[in-house]
Amino acid sequence: MADASLLRVDDLALHYQTRNGVVRAVDGVSFDIQRGEALVILGESGCGKSSLAKTLMRVLPRNVHHVGGRVTLDGVEISALPDERFRRDVQWSRMALVMQASMNALNPVVKVGAQVAEPLRVLRRWPRRRALERAAEVFALVGLSNDFMTRYPFELSGGMRQRAVLAMALVAEPDLVILDEPTSALDVLTQASIMNVLKRVKRELGTSFILITHDVATSSELADRVALMYAGELVEVCDARRFFSEPAHPYSRMLMASVPRLRQRERPQSIPGQPPSLLWPPAGCRFAARCPERFASCDHSPPALPLHERHRVRCWLHALDNASPVSDGPRSTGEEGTHDR
Numbered sequence: 001m002a003d004a005s006l007l008r009v010d011d012l013a014l015h016y017q018t019r020n021g022v023v024r025a026v027d028g029v030s031f032d033i034q035r036g037e038a039l040v041i042l043g044e045s046g047c048g049k050s051s052l053a054k055t056l057m058r059v060l061p062r063n064v065h066h067v068g069g070r071v072t073l074d075g076v077e078i079s080a081l082p083d084e085r086f087r088r089d090v091q092w093s094r095m096a097l098v099m100q101a102s103m104n105a106l107n108p109v110v111k112v113g114a115q116v117a118e119p120l121r122v123l124r125r126w127p128r129r130r131a132l133e134r135a136a137e138v139f140a141l142v143g144l145s146n147d148f149m150t151r152y153p154f155e156l157s158g159g160m161r162q163r164a165v166l167a168m169a170l171v172a173e174p175d176l177v178i179l180d181e182p183t184s185a186l187d188v189l190t191q192a193s194i195m196n197v198l199k200r201v202k203r204e205l206g207t208s209f210i211l212i213t214h215d216v217a218t219s220s221e222l223a224d225r226v227a228l229m230y231a232g233e234l235v236e237v238c239d240a241r242r243f244f245s246e247p248a249h250p251y252s253r254m255l256m257a258s259v260p261r262l263r264q265r266e267r268p269q270s271i272p273g274q275p276p277s278l279l280w281p282p283a284g285c286r287f288a289a290r291c292p293e294r295f296a297s298c299d300h301s302p303p304a305l306p307l308h309e310r311h312r313v314r315c316w317l318h319a320l321d322n323a324s325p326v327s328d329g330p331r332s333t334g335e336e337g338t339h340d341r
């Protein structure tokens, strides 16, 4: 059967070289996104979410030790493209990234409208006037008055600057927009209005999104699917409704139990312990040291096991559910770890 995915990511890796050794920030990550779908990548601070976004967009720091894996966009293996072609044909035009805190990175001496129009001037070589006309349309789409086209960034509030950054990402009509913590610096009302803008863009333009956040409440607003990241790996990838109602991985369950709810008698539970160092991650399950359900098999790294359609869980408990004997299943990761496939 033909692959209907817009984006397919297989075995993605990003390791950094540091003075203390190699940091395995992204370590064998696989998932796919269909057209018009929003995937939320959820995980606590330092688990590798931003590194994953930067790997997909090839926005990498100098101390990269290893980049691996295969990324396919609309059937084309974009990970195999030379940098120059990737920049020309993919970056911003087909896949755009709104980086963490990018609303503070607007050029302070260039009017906002001109900055939003710039991708069209650079990528498509559109004349100034045509690019500004298109920018004005996108201003309306993200709920910014056209009056702000001629203002400088310091004249806009944080919420308006975030809308402007979003407009810049959308102006060339990419298939996929990656948003790294787009609302974490904003108050709750502004957060809600930005999430409404994203929902509208998704509905009206059919844009696919990867939304990166540590905030479960924000994620539930937009998500069609959820990928939960822990210590450089995806531990569960599934339909959002299922994730929020019956999460399967012990970490997913504990994370959901840690979220405060209005009509809940029990207190939110914290998760004892800390994630492992990504310099020396354990050879077995990376969550085992914090997991109340760990057992002997957890000394071996679990693969991503299929539970339902497009639902994978990296946990040996589900190998038992699937009646596949653990003695046949576990593989020691050795140096490279197991992967999501």
Ligand SMILES: Nc1ncnc2c1ncn2[C@@H]1O[C@H](COP(=O)(O)OP(=O)(O)OP(=O)(O)O)[C@@H](O)[C@H]1O
Residues within 6 Å of the ligand: 016, 017, 018, 023, 025, 043, 044, 045, 046, 047, 048, 049, 050, 051, 052, 061, 063, 214, 278
């Ligand atoms: N350039 C770098 N060199 C070395 N280590 C890095 C570099 N960038 C990130 N890291 C490390 O990689 C790991 C993953 O970092 P990353 O920023 O991707 O996580 P994150 O989940 O996005 O965190 P946050 O939500 O706090 O932004 C962390 O241990 C971090 O310290």
